[in-house]
Amino acid sequence: MQLVTPGIGLIFWMLVSFSLVLFVLGKYAWGPIMKGIHQREDTIEKALEAANDAKKEMLQLKAGNEQLLRDAKDERDALMRDARKVKESILEEARVKANEEAARIMETARENIQFEKMAAINDLKNQIASISIEIAEKLIGKELENKKQQEQLTEKLLKEVKIN
Amino acid sequence: MIRKLLHTARLQVVILALFLSGFTYGNTTTSDTITSSAVPAHQQTEKKAFDAGKMIIEHISDAHEWHILEYNGFQLTIPLPVILLDNGKLVAFSSGNFHHGHEAYLGYRLMTEGVNEGKIVKVLADGETPDASAKLPLDFSITKNVLSLFISVLLLCLIFISIGNKYKNNPNTAPKGLQSVLEPIILFVRDDIAIPGLGKKNYARFMPFLLTVFWFIFLNNLLGLVPVFPGGANLTGNIAVTMVLALFTFAITTYNGNKGYWKHIVNAPGVPWWLKIPIPLMPIVEIVGLITKPFVLMVRLFANMTAGHIILLGFMSLIFIFGNMNIMAGYGVSVFSIAFGVFMSLLELLVAFIQAYVFALLSSIYFGMAMEEHDHPEAHTTEH
Numbered sequence A: 001m002q003l004v005t006p007g008i009g010l011i012f013w014m015l016v017s018f019s020l021v022l023f024v025l026g027k028y029a030w031g032p033i034m035k036g037i038h039q040r041e042d043t044i045e046k047a048l049e050a051a052n053d054a055k056k057e058m059l060q061l062k063a064g065n066e067q068l069l070r071d072a073k074d075e076r077d078a079l080m081r082d083a084r085k086v087k088e089s090i091l092e093e094a095r096v097k098a099n100e101e102a103a104r105i106m107e108t109a110r111e112n113i114q115f116e117k118m119a120a121i122n123d124l125k126n127q128i129a130s131i132s133i134e135i136a137e138k139l140i141g142k143e144l145e146n147k148k149q150q151e152q153l154t155e156k157l158l159k160e161v162k163i164n
Numbered sequence B: 001m002i003r004k005l006l007h008t009a010r011l012q013v014v015i016l017a018l019f020l021s022g023f024t025y026g027n028t029t030t031s032d033t034i035t036s037s038a039v040p041a042h043q044q045t046e047k048k049a050f051d052a053g054k055m056i057i058e059h060i061s062d063a064h065e066w067h068i069l070e071y072n073g074f075q076l077t078i079p080l081p082v083i084l085l086d087n088g089k090l091v092a093f094s095s096g097n098f099h100h101g102h103e104a105y106l107g108y109r110l111m112t113e114g115v116n117e118g119k120i121v122k123v124l125a126d127g128e129t130p131d132a133s134a135k136l137p138l139d140f141s142i143t144k145n146v147l148s149l150f151i152s153v154l155l156l157c158l159i160f161i162s163i164g165n166k167y168k169n170n171p172n173t174a175p176k177g178l179q180s181v182l183e184p185i186i187l188f189v190r191d192d193i194a195i196p197g198l199g200k201k202n203y204a205r206f207m208p209f210l211l212t213v214f215w216f217i218f219l220n221n222l223l224g225l226v227p228v229f230p231g232g233a234n235l236t237g238n239i240a241v242t243m244v245l246a247l248f249t250f251a252i253t254t255y256n257g258n259k260g261y262w263k264h265i266v267n268a269p270g271v272p273w274w275l276k277i278p279i280p281l282m283p284i285v286e287i288v289g290l291i292t293k294p295f296v297l298m299v300r301l302f303a304n305m306t307a308g309h310i311i312l313l314g315f316m317s318l319i320f321i322f323g324n325m326n327i328m329a330g331y332g333v334s335v336f337s338i339a340f341g342v343f344m345s346l347l348e349l350l351v352a353f354i355q356a357y358v359f360a361l362l363s364s365i366y367f368g369m370a371m372e373e374h375d376h377p378e379a380h381t382t383e384h
Helices: A006-142 A147-160 B001-038 B041-046 B054-060 B144-169 B177-226 B239-256 B258-267 B279-327 B328-369 B377-383
Strands: B067-072 B074-079 B081-086 B087-095 B108-110 B120-122
Touching: A006 A147, A006 B144, A006 B377, B041 B258, B054 B279, B067 B144, B067 B177, B081 B120, B144 B177, B144 B239, B177 B239, B177 B279, B177 B328, B239 B328, B258 B279, B258 B328, B279 B328
Parallel strands: none
Antiparallel strands: B067 B074, B081 B087, B108 B120
16 A cells, blocks of 8 residues: 555645756756757758759859850851861962963963964064075076976975974 | 547446455465465564565555665665654655654654555654554655655656757757657647647647646556555556646646536526426536546556556565475576566557546646537628
C-alpha cells in the first residue's frame, strides 16, 4: 500500500525541483538550444537554396557560354564563307582584269604590228619603187637588144632584188 | 494509438498486482520451510532467512537512508537528513540517529514494520513505543528519492546549460561531443513528439516543458537502472513523482484549453439533449475523462518502472532463495538469473526510452487536443 500512496515530502520536493528545473532549463538551455537549432536549420536551408540557385545560374551561364560558342562558331563560319567569297571575287576580278589587260596588250601589240607592218610595207614599197627606178635606169642605160634578152635581164634583176 | 497505450498500461497494472501478490505469497512459504527444516536453530537467531518480497519492496520504495551494501552485519549506508513538520514546528536531524530504526530520537521513531513501515512516527513518553493516537508528522525529509531527484536535476542543469551555451557561443557550427549525442534526441522530441501532437503553429511554446519532462524521465529511468549510488533510486517508479509530472501536464492542458475544448466538456455538440438534461451524463463522462488522462499518465510510468525493477530484483532473489535451500542450487540458478537479469536490463533500457517518449507524446497530444480548432457546422452553412 505504501508503494501506491504518494508521500507528501516527495510531492513537495518534486514540485519545487521540477518547477525549478523547468524554469532554469527553459531559460538557460532549451531557449538557446531551440534557437540555435532553428537558426542552423535556417542557415542550412538558405545555403542549400543558394547552392541550388548558384547551380541554376551556372547551368544558365553554361548554356549562355555554349550559345556564345555556337554564335562565335557561326560567325567564324560566316566570316570564312565571306572571306572565301571575297577571295573568289577578287580572283575573278583579277582574272577579268588580267584578261582585259592581256587583251589590251594584245590589241596594242597588234596595232603596233600593224603599224610596223604598214611602215615596213611602205618602206618596201619605197624600196621597190627605188629599185624599180634603178632597174629601169639600168634597163634604159643598156639598151635592150632584143626582147628575149630583155626579159632575161628583168628576170635576173628581179632575182637580185632582195626584200630586205 | 492512445487507446492501445491505455490498454497496455492497464495490463501492466494487472501484471504488477499479480507480481506483488505472488512474491509475498511465494516468500512466506519458502521462509517457513527454511526456518523449520534447513536452517539450524542457532543460526536462525543470528542470520535471518532471506525474504525476497521484503528485499524487493525495500529496493523499490523510498528510504530515509541510502543503503549501499551489507556484509556480515556491517552496513554501509549514507544517512540522510530528516526534516519533519510537526504541528507547525520544524524539526531537522540526521537519520543516522535512528540507527536503522532500532532507536528513537527526539521523540520520533522510524518504523520498520506494521502499517507505518518506513514512516517516522511519534513515540510515547517512555521513548520507545509508538504513539498510536498521535497524528503522523509531515515528513519533508531529504529521502533517498529526494536526493536522487536533486542529483538528477543537477545533472540535467549541468548537461543542458553547457550544451545551451555551446549553441549560444558557436552558432551555425556542426554539433560536437555531447551536443552531437543529445541533439538527435532533442530533434526527435521536436519532430516526432511536439509537432505531430501540437502542429507546426503551436509547438514552439510547449517545447521547454516537453523537453524537460522527456529528459527528466529518461535520465531518471536510466539512473534507476544503475545499481549503485548515485543511481538505483526508483524515482520514476515512485507514484509521488509521476503524480507531480502528470499534474504538470494536467495544469498546462487545462490552462491552454480553448473555448471549443470546454464546450465539448460542458455541452458536447452532436449529442442528444437527453444525455445532458436532466441528468448531465455526458458532462460527467467528459469530466471523468479529463481526470483519467493525467491519472493514466501517472500510473503508466509508475507501473512500468516499478514492474521492471521488480522483475529484475525477482531474478536476483531467485539466486538467494535457491542458495538458501542448497548452495549448489544457488550457483546453478545464478547462471540463469544473471542471463535473464542482463536481458531484462537491456529491455529496461528500451523501456526507459519508451516511457519517456510515451509520457511526452501523450502530453503533447493532450495539449494539442485542448487547443484544437473545432469546426462549427453553422459557420459552414452560412458560407455557401
